[in-house]
Amino acid sequence: MLTQLSINNYALINQLSINFSSGLSIITGETGAGKSILLGALGLVLGNRADLSSLKDTSRKCVVEARLAILNYNLEDFFNQVDLDFETETIIRREILPSGKSRAFVNDTPVTLAVLNQLRSKLIDVHSQHQTMQLSDTSFQFTVIDALAKNKERISSYKRGFVQLSQLKKELVELENIQKEANQQYDYNLHLFKELEEAKVKVDEQAVLEEKLEKLNNIEAIKDNLSEALELTVNEEIGIQNLLNTLENRLTKISSFSKEYQEISARVTSVKIEIDDIVAELENANENIDFNPNEAEEINDRLQLLYNLQKKHAVSSNKELVTVFEDLSEKVGVVESAGEVINKKQKEIDSVSEKLDKVAGLISKARTNSTPKLTKELEKLLADLGMENARFSIKIKPSKNYLSNGKDELEFLFSANKGGNFGELKKVASGGELSRIMLSVKKVLSTNTQLPTIIFDEIDTGVSGEVSNKIAAIMQDMSTNMQVIAITHLPQIAAKGSNHYKVYKEEIKGITTTNLKQLSTQERIVEIAEMLSGKDISDSALTHAKELLN
Structure with missing residues (x-):
């Protein structure tokens, strides 16, 4: 769980330090205020590449630091694998020097960007609008199904065997x-x-x-x-x-x-x-x-x-x-x-293949058994989000080939309209529908995986009214199992947060800077009222804001 984010000399941010807590946290702000800069800084500390353009003042280094509470997420083995000291409060720091050189540290130990990216996948899931295209990616679809199928250990076992089999086949060819x-x-x-x-x-x-x-x-x-x-x-x-x-x-x-x-x-x-x-x-x-x-x-x-x-x-x-x-x-x-050596190698391959087939069979069976449940859960969630006629057709097909995650091929099709034909998600679903489908998928994943933090970057774009209330309810429900941070422009969602932060710009001595602050109850009322009616806040907007918060 992200507990603190500190940013120094990054883009329009001069110096900023903000604390986060569990539950649902909301970030709002005017267009262009710098919400994307916050995500950029967070991405930087989690392993994204950077250059000198990241520095606000090119004569000073840029430092981004994230503190994370990771006690309950079974990460000790990973830290041992990458030769890092495990700390229940882990600090990740990224520095960009004026020379352009970049350095990264985990608990003050230097690490590579590859290690940061591995750690990122276990700590924070940042979801933005363009990532909805991930829904059409077969590997992501398998990730969802395998989460429900509780296939984590089986797939780990399969992958070890798959690596061994690949090596043996390579040796045989040689x-x-x-x-x-x-x-x-x-x-x-x-x-x-x-x-x-x-x-x-x-x-x-x-x-x-x-x-x-x-x-x-x-x-x-x-x-x-x-x-x-x-x-x-x-x-x-x-x-x-x-x-x-x-x-x-x-x-x-x-x-x-x-x-x-x-x-x-x-x-x-x-x-x-x-x-x-x-x-x-x-x-x-x-x-x-x-x-x-x-x-x-x-x-x-x-x-x-x-x-x-x-x-x-x-x-x-x-x-x-x-x-x-x-x-x-x-x-x-x-x-x-x-001939004798080759025969011996072939026997090794046959033995590993036999064991791999058994594990692949267990994986496939669990997937097949879980797809009806996944279909039902997704369709129910989408119905709540205003897509009453949404239907999924998920089929697991056996493959003769050894694939990286088993011996299955996947057909993951969708229909948004009653009586409509099933097709690939990217071909038959609109941008707004893809956003709601992804939210539903993340909701399913949140109850079946142990990810500390998820960040939604304006996933609510293109929806309003009752649907926005449903989106907020889903996020609230997810926040009981994990930390949820939502960047939103909808007052209905903003009102559901247990914590509310505002991104804003200010000009000091002719220099524009971006800041972030946590809002008090009264400040939240004003912020939500402004989201409802604009800069000229009416009494009815204030009343409506209070009703939403209550």
């Missing part, structure tokens, strides 16, 4: 596209995969083979040098082994005479042991060296295969070839297992 694309490359990828599989490429193989081939290609030089090396070590006359043996013998004989000789002798012995070990390895290498032309050819062929594979796949090492092999394995595997 899988099928991947399979189609993969199938086109499958034969070629399979050929490349098998080629690498048969090659049995190992990461370190190339370096080992290249070393082996280098050895085989230089076998003669290796043999010659090994032989010469052995000759230098084992020759009886000049061989290193014999020389070291002689050196060791000489030093052994004097090692006992001095620690110095003993250390030198030990070092020679160590060298002799190392040389003996080297000789053994040289002899072993010389004995085992053997040139095998077949082995060289095999290694050469193997290396050529690896070089060719690397060139074919535009890589420079076996390690990269192994990575290519793994990628090809995955691509081939995707195609070969795609």
Whole structure:
């Protein structure tokens, strides 16, 4: 419920703060006094877009603030979802800076316009004349029917399933596209995969083979040098082994005479042991060296295969070839297992579809059961509003398709005249009739939904006399369940309000400003009398105004 609206530096308003209460509140004022400015400011704080033209004084920022009492409207979950602190008295503030930048806050926490608009739909319903065209919108018509059908939880459940089903179908299409694309490359990828599989490429193989081939290609030089090396070590006359043996013998004989000789002798012995070990390895290498032309050819062929594979796949090492092999394995595997994956995804879709069908069936049944009640209530309300021959034809038709709010199609037709043909509301109802139909619809919604505040902006245009009394009675009845604010030009409606506010213009130092004030009982009498007879208020108008108020 809106408890206070404060406006600073907006359009023709310099500074204004007004308190609102529950029940039916009336706003009146002369044409052009600024009633639309009030709604504009309220729209701004509820998420409408704005620009610098909203500023009265372009050197100062514009601030609009709305205080709302929201304790009894089950909004805690929404506040949690959008990460806002829940306060039973919530303050929404909108600022427009001279630079043109706009900022919005809920309980002093910055928010986006998207969040404001979401919150707006849960707090205030502003209804103006042009919004009567909403009556022809199928989604709005479903909103009315579902309110009576108590379908809120069912539709929430359906929408969760609908989102899940849409996602699963999207994933299935993606899988099928991947399979189609993969199938086109499958034969070629399979050929490349098998080629690498048969090659049995190992990461370190190339370096080992290249070393082996280098050895085989230089076998003669290796043999010659090994032989010469052995000759230098084992020759009886000049061989290193014999020389070291002689050196060791000489030093052994004097090692006992001095620690110095003993250390030198030990070092020679160590060298002799190392040389003996080297000789053994040289002899072993010389004995085992053997040139095998077949082995060289095999290694050469193997290396050529690896070089060719690397060139074919535009890589420079076996390690990269192994990575290519793994990628090809995955691509081939995707195609070969795609059928199983797609079947699994289809089973998920079938399962969700089955559950969704059940919920959609419950929604449809509740809608079908509620349409006679809706038809009866609307026709009764319209009869009270002077449309005795108004008739509705509302039919729920099953659809094969999953729609955003169920599996129903809706035929919502209207006839204003006795014996007249049914047709779409926008084609067969006049502007005045649409206003009364919308009021009736809002009345039905007010008893079946939990909306804190509704604002009617001259919904009574085009009616007078007894009908205006009926409109006032309906608004009064609605105000027992919710806060109702009505901007009106009819005295019959103005007199029914529990609170009455007047919008007026005044000129201060050559500058026109718009103001709003709450009227006292005496001021209400004068205001309503003026609405009845104009600026020149007669005694009979004052008497009539008092009668209306009483």
